[in-house]
Amino acid sequence: MSQPFPSCPARLGLYAVVDSVEWIERLLTAGVRTLQLRIKDRPAEEVEPAIQQAIALGHAYQARLFINDYWQLAIKHHAYGVHLGQEDLDVADLEAIRHAGLRLGLSTHDDREIDRALAFQPSYIALGHIFPTQTKAMPSAPQGLEQLTRHVARLGTMPTVAIGGISIERAPAVLACGVGSIAVVSAITQADDWRAATETLLALAGAGEDDDA
Numbered sequence: 418m419s420q421p422f423p424s425c426p427a428r429l430g431l432y433a434v435v436d437s438v439e440w441i442e443r444l445l446t447a448g449v450r451t452l453q454l455r456i457k458d459r460p461a462e463e464v465e466p467a468i469q470q471a472i473a474l475g476h477a478y479q480a481r482l483f484i485n486d487y488w489q490l491a492i493k494h495h496a497y498g499v500h501l502g503q504e505d506l507d508v509a510d511l512e513a514i515r516h517a518g519l520r521l522g523l524s525t526h527d528d529r530e531i532d533r534a535l536a537f538q539p540s541y542i543a544l545g546h547i548f549p550t551q552t553k554a555m556p557s558a559p560q561g562l563e564q565l566t567r568h569v570a571r572l573g574t575m576p577t578v579a580i581g582g583i584s585i586e587r588a589p590a591v592l593a594c595g596v597g598s599i600a601v602v603s604a605i606t607q608a609d610d611w612r613a614a615t616e617t618l619l620a621l622a623g624a625g626e627d628d629d630a
């Protein structure tokens with residue numbers, strides 16, 4: 418890969434990862450500006466309407482909407498960006514994503530995966546999982562805050578996103594590691610009051626810098 422992917426702000430702020438258009442719309446109206454539609458393991462033709470609607474909403478709110486996994490549909494419907502994991506890297510056409518002008522976020526879980534991710538010159542690097550999570554079965558151990566601090570320092574100006582087990586209570590300590598964004602699923606979707614949880618998380622992490630800042 419000779420060229421870097423398009424840049425995104427160093428600080429993406431609160432990054433909500435959700436599995437439906439309904440959640441995307443709710444969170445946009447609540448002021449979240451970095452989001453991911455993460456629908457797992459469904460046929461592409463089944464998820465295409467949701468992906469198309471989510472992307473249109475993202476544009477309407479001038480938000481950064483990343484599509485997880487379904488990179489062909491993200492290209493087809495002009496998403497802001499795509500999020501891929503290490504296994505996805507083995508099969509996705511990264512040149513097609515870059516050529517279409519989409520941002521690329523990559524998952525990493527250790528130094529070796531960071532080395533691999535850096536070689537692709539992505540728009541951001543996600544660092545996970547920081548704490549135990551109930552949302553996804555993880556083959557590795559949680560990284561904890563010490564590792565997170567080390568990875569963020571190593572990555573320098575590369576935008577970073579922390580993910581995995583980040584609650585409202587843990588968010589301040591995660592942000593104190595210098596990471597530019599906290600990605601959350603259950604802290605919002607499983608909250609007794611999602612609106613209040615989102616408001617608190619936005620107050621802690623911000624909505625992210627403007628793209629042209």
Ligand SMILES: Cc1ncc(COP(=O)(O)OP(=O)(O)O)c(N)n1
Pocket residue numbers: 432434453455457485486500501502503505522523524543544545553578580600
């Ligand atoms: C912001 C962010 N970080 C990590 C992930 C995990 O992506 P991946 O490893 O591809 O796993 P799945 O989400 O596809 O199960 C993510 N989605 N978002």
Ligand SMILES: Cc1nc(C(=O)O)sc1CCOP(=O)(O)O
Pocket residue numbers: 524525544545546547549550551552553580581582583600601602603604
């Ligand atoms: C989807 C995902 N990816 C992770 C990684 O480490 O790559 S952790 C994770 C789940 C995050 O959910 P919650 O905020 O509920 O813990």
Ligand SMILES: [Mg+2]
Pocket residue numbers: 485486500501502505
């Ligand atoms: Mg994936």
